[in-house]
Amino acid sequence: MNRAVPYLPIMLDCRARPVLVVGGGTVAERKIMHMLEAEAIVVVISPEVTAAVKELADKGELHWLQRMYEAGDLSASLSAMYSNGIDIHSNTDTHSNTGTTSTTSENVQSVADLSNQPQRYLLVYAATSRPDVNQLVAKEAQQYGIPVNVADRHELGTFINPAVIRRGRLVASVSTSGAGPIISRRVARELGNYFDEDYELYIEFMYYLRHHIKRVVHDPQERRHVLEQAAALDVLAQIRHKQFVWWDEHQIEQWIIQYRGR
Numbered sequence: 001m002n003r004a005v006p007y008l009p010i011m012l013d014c015r016a017r018p019v020l021v022v023g024g025g026t027v028a029e030r031k032i033m034h035m036l037e038a039e040a041i042v043v044v045i046s047p048e049v050t051a052a053v054k055e056l057a058d059k060g061e062l063h064w065l066q067r068m069y070e071a072g073d074l075s076a077s078l079s080a081m082y083s084n085g086i087d088i089h090s091n092t093d094t095h096s097n098t099g100t101t102s103t104t105s106e107n108v109q110s111v112a113d114l115s116n117q118p119q120r121y122l123l124v125y126a127a128t129s130r131p132d133v134n135q136l137v138a139k140e141a142q143q144y145g146i147p148v149n150v151a152d153r154h155e156l157g158t159f160i161n162p163a164v165i166r167r168g169r170l171v172a173s174v175s176t177s178g179a180g181p182i183i184s185r186r187v188a189r190e191l192g193n194y195f196d197e198d199y200e201l202y203i204e205f206m207y208y209l210r211h212h213i214k215r216v217v218h219d220p221q222e223r224r225h226v227l228e229q230a231a232a233l234d235v236l237a238q239i240r241h242k243q244f245v246w247w248d249e250h251q252i253e254q255w256i257i258q259y260r261g262r
């Protein structure tokens, strides 16, 4: 038995960064949905895709290259891909060569914008049904220093995906370090029952309060004390009992005053 890989859990800002998904089946579709939620620019290379992925491509919400993965796809920089005449904008959008944005989604950037992007993919997903292709994608990604996820044999890749629940700014992700994804999903659902919908407003309010405190309380010790008091507020209970009323700035100032100078 292998020892568990000590994976590093992080939160990655993927907004407007290009990510590549190789393959377009149900597994690829799930990974694509997470990438779109993270507001990444999604490029899919696959001869066939699911109906849902096709629809997203048609709407211009992702870029579909309708073909097999080719060795070298990852070594080509994105701007080079484009200047070689490969339309990475979308499989259907023949007008994108003009460099104008002709899509409905905020996610999708014009080709001109893409050429200003980093020259390599931020992340790569090898999610085809062909082990040899997935292995080639993994090898190439590692050659170029791009983090890669391999759907059929996670040990060939450099990162894996947790099961996730979101409550606005609160994100809980669960991994079994690859031992059993169904268990991850179950644990995430259990966390989701505990951290229910009320947490969204609670965390939003705490964000707003902390932001305000950071702006007006400059002494580090004093700030720390005020932030501890904020964390101890019974806002969540008030939300649960439908008694919570959002504070205005004046209320916050008044509340802070009582803890100042301590």
Ligand SMILES: C[C@@]1(CC(=O)O)c2cc3[nH]c(cc4nc(cc5[nH]c(cc(n2)[C@H]1CCC(=O)O)[C@@](C)(CC(=O)O)[C@@H]5CCC(=O)O)C(CC(=O)O)=C4CCC(=O)O)c(CCC(=O)O)c3CC(=O)O
Binding pocket: 030, 031, 034, 149, 150, 151, 152, 153, 154, 155, 159, 160, 161, 162, 163, 164, 174, 175, 176, 177, 178, 179, 180, 181, 182, 184, 185, 188
């Ligand atoms: C290592 C990892 C790498 C990665 O994909 O990132 C991986 C790998 C593999 N999954 C396999 C199978 C299944 N995966 C799922 C579901 C999910 N898989 C996810 C993550 C991960 N899966 C990573 C580890 C997560 C952890 O650490 O716990 C979730 C959590 C998140 C997500 O995919 O985004 C998502 C649930 C999300 C949700 O619903 O909330 C289901 C269930 C289903 O489809 O309904 C099955 C079928 C049942 C079964 O086989 O157990 C196989 C065998 C393939 C084969 O047999 O050919 C491999 C290959 C291998 O183990 O190497």
Ligand SMILES: NC(=O)C1=CN([C@@H]2O[C@H](COP(=O)(O)OP(=O)(O)OC[C@H]3O[C@@H](n4cnc5c(N)ncnc54)[C@H](O)[C@@H]3O)[C@@H](O)[C@H]2O)C=CC1
Binding pocket: 022, 023, 024, 025, 026, 027, 028, 045, 046, 047, 048, 049, 050, 067, 068, 069, 127, 128, 129, 130, 131, 133, 150, 151, 152, 181
């Ligand atoms: N990591 C995970 O969460 C899970 C992984 N898997 C594994 O993931 C893999 C994919 O599973 P599914 O999506 O269900 O398969 P699928 O058969 O539905 O889809 C495979 C996709 O790969 C594409 N493809 C095939 N050859 C290609 C090539 N040379 N270049 C580019 N694309 C190519 C096909 O067009 C198709 O879109 C399988 O190996 C499966 O064992 C399965 C379940 C969960």
